[in-house]
Amino acid sequence: MLSINTCLSTDFVKYQNNIENKVVVIIDILRATTCMITAFMEGASHIRAFNDPDSCFQMRKDKYLVAGERDGEKLEGFDLGNSPFDYINLGVKDQKIAITTTNGTKALLASESAVKVVICSFLNISATCTDLIKENKDVLIFCAGWKGLVNTEDTLCAGMIISKIKDFGFELNDDASVLAFDFYKQNSSNILEVLKSSAHAKRLKKFVSPEKDIEYAAQLDVTSIIPIFEKDLILDQDFT
Amino acid sequence: MLSINTCLSTDFVKYQNNIENKVVVIIDILRATTCMITAFMEGASHIRAFNDPDSCFQMRKDKYLVAGERDGEKLEGFDLGNSPFDYINLGVKDQKIAITTTNGTKALLASESAVKVVICSFLNISATCTDLIKENKDVLIFCAGWKGLVNTEDTLCAGMIISKIKDFGFELNDDASVLAFDFYKQNSSNILEVLKSSAHAKRLKKFVSPEKDIEYAAQLDVTSIIPIFEKDLILDQDFT
Numbered sequence: 001m002l003s004i005n006t007c008l009s010t011d012f013v014k015y016q017n018n019i020e021n022k023v024v025v026i027i028d029i030l031r032a033t034t035c036m037i038t039a040f041m042e043g044a045s046h047i048r049a050f051n052d053p054d055s056c057f058q059m060r061k062d063k064y065l066v067a068g069e070r071d072g073e074k075l076e077g078f079d080l081g082n083s084p085f086d087y088i089n090l091g092v093k094d095q096k097i098a099i100t101t102t103n104g105t106k107a108l109l110a111s112e113s114a115v116k117v118v119i120c121s122f123l124n125i126s127a128t129c130t131d132l133i134k135e136n137k138d139v140l141i142f143c144a145g146w147k148g149l150v151n152t153e154d155t156l157c158a159g160m161i162i163s164k165i166k167d168f169g170f171e172l173n174d175d176a177s178v179l180a181f182d183f184y185k186q187n188s189s190n191i192l193e194v195l196k197s198s199a200h201a202k203r204l205k206k207f208v209s210p211e212k213d214i215e216y217a218a219q220l221d222v223t224s225i226i227p228i229f230e231k232d233l234i235l236d237q238d239f240t
Numbered sequence: 241m242l243s244i245n246t247c248l249s250t251d252f253v254k255y256q257n258n259i260e261n262k263v264v265v266i267i268d269i270l271r272a273t274t275c276m277i278t279a280f281m282e283g284a285s286h287i288r289a290f291n292d293p294d295s296c297f298q299m300r301k302d303k304y305l306v307a308g309e310r311d312g313e314k315l316e317g318f319d320l321g322n323s324p325f326d327y328i329n330l331g332v333k334d335q336k337i338a339i340t341t342t343n344g345t346k347a348l349l350a351s352e353s354a355v356k357v358v359i360c361s362f363l364n365i366s367a368t369c370t371d372l373i374k375e376n377k378d379v380l381i382f383c384a385g386w387k388g389l390v391n392t393e394d395t396l397c398a399g400m401i402i403s404k405i406k407d408f409g410f411e412l413n414d415d416a417s418v419l420a421f422d423f424y425k426q427n428s429s430n431i432l433e434v435l436k437s438s439a440h441a442k443r444l445k446k447f448v449s450p451e452k453d454i455e456y457a458a459q460l461d462v463t464s465i466i467p468i469f470e471k472d473l474i475l476d477q478d479f480t
Contacts, residue, residue, distance in 0.1 A: 008390060011251055015389055149255055150248060150390075152415040175392040175438055182426040183419055198415055 003138045003173035004166070006158050006180050009145035010103060013110045016140060023137050024114040025128060025161060026229070027121065028144035029153040029195065031082045032104025034121040034217045035067070038084040040225045040236045041123075043093035047227070047234035049108045050100040059098035065090070067099040075100075083213050103144035108229050111142060117229035118237075122157060122191065122217060127224040129164040131237075139170065141180070152183070152198040153217075156191065159184025192218040243378045243413035244406070246398050246420050249385035250343060253350045256380060263377050264354040265368060265401060266469070267361065268384035269393040269435065271322045272344025274361040274457045275307070278324040280465045280476045281363075283333035287467070287474035289348045290340040299338035305330070307339040315340075323453050343384035348469050351382060357469035358477075362397060362431065362457060367464040369404040371477075379410065381420070392423070392438040393457075396431065399424025432458040 005022075007013055027033055036047055050056035053068050053075055060066055067080035074081025080090060082101060099105065111117045115137055120128040132139055141161055143154035159180040162172065172178055187194050195214045226237045245262075247253055267273055276287055290296035293308050293315055300306055307320035314321025320330060322341060339345065351357045355377055360368040372379055381401055383394035399420040402412065412418055427434050435454045466477045 008248075009252075012249075012389060015387070146415070147255070149252060149414070150416050150419060152418050155415075155419060174389070175386070175395075176390050178392050178437070179390060179395060179419060179423055183422050186422040186426045197418070 001171040002136065002169055004141065004162055004170050004177050005139070005174050006141045006143070006162075006176040008143050008150040008155060008176050008180070009148055010106045010110065011148045013142065018138070019111065019140060020113045020115070021138060022114055022140045023116045023118065023132060023135050024111040024140045024142050025118050025120045025132070026104065026107050026111065026142050026144065027154045027157045028101070028104035028107065029121055029157055029217050030198070031084065031213060031217060032099070032101040032144065033119050034123060035082060035084050035087060036099070036119050036227050036234060037121055037123045037223060037225060038087045039092050039097055040227055041223050042087055042091070044097055045094050047097045047099055048232060049105045049229070049234060050098060051105055051109060053100050056098045056100035062096070064096045064098040065092060067097055068101070070102055083210065084216050085213065103146060107142050107144040111229065114140070119227035119229065119234060120157065120161065122220050123222050124225055125157065125160060126164065126221045127226055129161055131226055132161070132165050133168045136169070139165070141177070153195050155180050155183050156187055156194050160188070163188070191220070241411040242376065242409050244381065244402055244410050244417050245379070245414050246381045246383070246402075246416040248383050248390040248395060248416050248420070249388055250346045250350065251388045253382065258378070259351065259380060260353045260355070261378060262354055262380045263356045263358065263372060263375050264351040264380045264382050265358050265360045265372070266344065266347050266351065266382050266384065267394045267397045268341070268344035268347065269361055269397055269457050270438070271324065271453060271457060272339070272341040272384065273359050274363060275322055275324050275327060276339070276359050276467050276474060277361050277363045277463060277465060278327045279332050279337055280467055281463050282327055282331070284337055285334050287337045287339055288472060289345045289469070289474060290338060291345055291349060293340050296338045296340035302336075304336045304338040305332060307337055308341070310342055323450065324456050325453065343386060347382050347384040351469065354380070359467035359469065359474060360397065360401065362460050363462050364465055365397065365400060366404065366461045367466055369401055371466055372401070372405050373408045376409070379405070381417070393435050395420050395423050396427055396434050400428070403428070431460070
């Protein structure tokens with residue numbers, strides 16, 4: 001049997017073994033991975049991820065659009081924030097994008113040693129699962145979380161991935177995967193509500209997540225695009 | 241409304257605010273808190289917790305029984321390991337106990353600034369919840385987890401506490417509490433099974449958890465004893 005491990009927060013990546021033999025699935029529903037997938041749906045050529053906003057911003061001189069947020073707010077002077085509608089409204093066809101986010105970028109950079117790193121959200125979840133089954137390797141599902149803590153929306157997506165692949169030769173290999181799978185079973189008909197209540201918790205802390213972004217992020221299977229992370233670049237798998 | 245926050249692993253305590261205004265509930269089902277409660281059920285006078293096995297062992301010269309495990313195994317030369325039956329079989333009536341464990345002690349020592357720290361397991365869960373409602377303060381549920389990672393048995397106990405107190409003026413204040421509560425809802429009639437499958441995961445890694453210890457730890461409400469942690473000592477609340 002192949003194994004599924006789940007990392008519920010970027011803080012937990014240090015406990016993961018054998019990443020170099022695994023396919024890593026990065027999830028940051030609100031909103032980094034949802035935005036990245038949207039960028040490719042809108043025809044972006046590639047994305048570069050940065051931990052540091054300054055390094056990201058400097059990519060402007062190489063004709064990159066720069067995308068950045070901290071604590072849920074667009075960074076001053078940046079072309080794009082962390083709303084998927086920023087990408088749709090600005091138009092990113094054939095554009096190169098440099099992105100820095102609070103949690104998603106950290107998760108990407110922590111996964112560099114993996115066999116393959118795929119970018120997942122509810123938008124491309126079935127395509128991603130088909131790809132995981134085809135790859136036929138151990139899987140690490142890596143939830144970006146929120147500032148080191150677990151969050152419900154990434155955990156829900158992790159649980160849905162587990163539900164879709166587990167009968168194809170995979171077994172749950174840690175307690176975090178069991179938690180995610182059971183959380184999904186409890187909320188499988190309830191995706192938008194989970195996202196709304198999670199965002200509500202954040203709104204209380206003044207990290208505003210507009211309603212329409214949440215409804216957008218809760219859409220299932222609107223694309224078969226799978227962005228992958230390879231040598232510092234995020235690319236549409238079908239165009240590599 | 242009073243708030244409930246949940247810390248799913250000792251790694252997450254650094255993100256918790258205002259511990260000094262909260263009642264902290266420590267959970268380490270397999271097996272530190274289950275053992276501590278058993279010690280008081282058997283008439284122990286008090287327990288002292290140590291991070292460091294050597295400092296713990298030195299308490300022998302002050303006529304303490306010394307209890308210690310690392311990675312699920314009893315430490316060499318110690319009187320007690322981490323099986324509750326060690327406490328029952330050895331006899332600990334009126335004895336002082338010095339304890340060091342992998343995860344539970346860390347959780348205790350991280351909670352020193354709280355208004356009150358209570359020791360919980362399934363053995364005393366209803367008594368603990370009655371006490372939390374009576375205290376009428378914000379609550380932090382602190383799962384010891386397993387070497388920094390989340391585990392299912394502590395999360396299940398956290399979810400059961402939430403289910404028992406939430407209609408008495410408490411609201412879920414973070415996504416970790418939502419995860420724990422939903423995990424409990426999914427498994428409320430399934431406590432022994434959750435503990436067994438969690439232990440199974442550990443056994444795979446050679447951390448042996450005997451079946452009878454697990455059945456013992458899964459018992460609900462066999463005592464009304466609530467140990468509390470106060471000035472380096474763990475005491476039976478009713479005898480302080």
